[in-house]
Structures are given as C-alpha cells and as structure tokens.
Amino acid sequence: MAAVHLYLLSFTFLYSAVLGENDRPIIGIITQEVSDEAFLRYGKTYIPDSYVKFLESSGSRVVPIRLNLSEDEYVHLFHSINGVLLPGGAVDLLNSSFARTAEIFYKLAIEATSSGNYFPIWGTCMGFQILTALTSGKDLLSKTSAENISLPLIFTDDASSSKMFHLAPPDLLLAASRERITANFHHYGITPKTFYANEKLSTFYRILSTNHDQDGVEFISTMEAREYPIYGVQWHPEVNRFQWQSDLAYPHSVNAIWISQYLANFFVNEARKNPNRFLNWKEEESALIYNFPLTYTANISGYEQVYFFD
Numbered sequence: 001m002a003a004v005h006l007y008l009l010s011f012t013f014l015y016s017a018v019l020g021e022n023d024r025p026i027i028g029i030i031t032q033e034v035s036d037e038a039f040l041r042y043g044k045t046y047i048p049d050s051y052v053k054f055l056e057s058s059g060s061r062v063v064p065i066r067l068n069l070s071e072d073e074y075v076h077l078f079h080s081i082n083g084v085l086l087p088g089g090a091v092d093l094l095n096s097s098f099a100r101t102a103e104i105f106y107k108l109a110i111e112a113t114s115s116g117n118y119f120p121i122w123g124t125c126m127g128f129q130i131l132t133a134l135t136s137g138k139d140l141l142s143k144t145s146a147e148n149i150s151l152p153l154i155f156t157d158d159a160s161s162s163k164m165f166h167l168a169p170p171d172l173l174l175a176a177s178r179e180r181i182t183a184n185f186h187h188y189g190i191t192p193k194t195f196y197a198n199e200k201l202s203t204f205y206r207i208l209s210t211n212h213d214q215d216g217v218e219f220i221s222t223m224e225a226r227e228y229p230i231y232g233v234q235w236h237p238e239v240n241r242f243q244w245q246s247d248l249a250y251p252h253s254v255n256a257i258w259i260s261q262y263l264a265n266f267f268v269n270e271a272r273k274n275p276n277r278f279l280n281w282k283e284e285e286s287a288l289i290y291n292f293p294l295t296y297t298a299n300i301s302g303y304e305q306v307y308f309f310d
Helices: 002-018 049-056 071-078 097-114 126-136 170-178 192-197 199-204 254-271 281-287
Strands: 026-030 045-048 061-065 084-086 121-124 142-151 182-189 205-212 218-225 230-233 294-296 305-309
Touching: 026 049, 026 097, 026 254, 045 049, 049 061, 049 254, 049 305, 061 071, 071 097, 084 097, 084 126, 097 121, 097 126, 121 126, 126 199, 126 230, 142 218, 170 254, 182 218, 192 199, 192 205, 192 218, 199 205
Parallel strands: 026 061, 026 084, 084 121, 121 230
Antiparallel strands: 045 305, 142 182, 205 218, 218 230, 294 305
C-alpha cells in the first residue's frame, strides 16, 4: 500500500505541474516496415499495440505516422500532435524510411522547442538507437548481447537530478535498481566509452543508467537530452503491462508494472505541455489510430496484437 500511495502522490505531483494545459494530448508513433514474413500477409508497415496502450494508459490518444509521406505532410502532422514515440524494431539507423521520417520529426522538435514550443520525443530500443544516430550523424552501435533478459538499472549520479527521474518515488528507484524489472531485447547498443568519445552525443545527452550484457559489456540503458525533452531507453517499459508470451522475459511484478506506468505518465505529461492542435475535429478523428483494425499476432510473434498499414 505504501508503494501505491507513493505512486499516486508522484502522479498527482507530475499532473499538477501541467494542470490547465493540454488535457487532450495526441502522440504520434512512427510505423516501421514489415521484415517478418509472418506479418507480410497483413500489411507492409506496422505498430505493435503495446506501444499504443502504453500511451493510452496515461491519457493520450495515438496517431500513426506512416512512412513515405511527403515532408509537407509530416510538417503538417507535426503541428497537429503533441509528441512522438519511436518504437523498437529493426531498421537501418541511417538509410531507411523510418530513419528519414524520424529525422524530420527530430529536427522539427529541436526547432520548435528552441522557439518556445515544447515538443517531446521518446525512443525505445531501436528508437533509442535512432536518437543517437540522429544526434551524432553516425551509426555508433556496438555488440551488446542482451536478448530476452530483464535487468535492474544501474543509475548514474545524474539520475536523481534528471527530468525523467527526479520526481520518482524513492521506493520505485530502489526497486528499479535492485529488481529485474526492465526487459531487454537487443543485440546492439551504445557503450559509455563510445558515448563519451563522441562530442555530439556527450554534449547533447546525459546518461541516467547503464547495464551489462550477457558477456559483461557495459551499455547505456537510459538517457535524456540536456536541453530538450528528448528521452531514450534501450529497454522496453511497454512490455511489462501489455505483452505476455511466457517464454519471453516480460516482467509482470508489482514494481515492474509501477515503473512502466510511471514512465508512461511521465512522457504523456511532457506531451501535455505542447499546445499543438489539429485544424478541426474531423481532421483529428480521421488521423487517430482508432480508424485501423487490430490483428491478433500472439500465435506468430511476441506481440499480442498489431496494427498493420499499407
């Protein structure tokens, strides 16, 4: 009960900080090209439902950002939504339709926030990696084998003063540092050595946590931009509540649920600070992900349900 009480207090504190601003946030999720043959019969691009539910659970609606639109269409969409989530997956960090689309929104977000229009971006796993490539202009990934394993976070000294964690209840941070509640599904990552050797990365972001892979290699697991509302996690907070395949390392303990909900609340509340709106309700309604059907995919993948497009 104490943990729940602290959670409610943290949520109230976070929400009160933005009370009176945007209470109908809409966040875009970039789709990615299908690479799994089992998915090809359903569509060419997709978004796992777990990312959608992750945002919806904290009071946001979702718009799919489809690939291969014109830059003008992306600019218009940017000025209609309140944040962007870059999901996990597997694409070329520099030369893919996903990377091109992410770069457009990344640059627009930097420009908007610099001009006083606060626009947040969240990257998970591949999304985290894409952020490092967008900032550095390079693919700086190293082999970090942390596939299908849950880990506790090793927090850095910067975590306590970070935007992401400085309001987190102490019991949550303690649990995250001791319990295996962060799910990892990656073969590559960014090492601290690579991070600090690249001036663009080290001056733009600060490291909030690290981990070690199955071979003992250290990798960055959580980071945030110093001057912008841009956040990245190499792990998957969305799976804790919304993915259930029993042979995959999806943590479902009370504290695993807590950290997932805390981070969803955090990012959606960041989006509440952005005032962007669609031109009218009809345009807004037609853009929402509710217009697209869900497909059950737990029998062919680790995702329970997936939205397919194109």
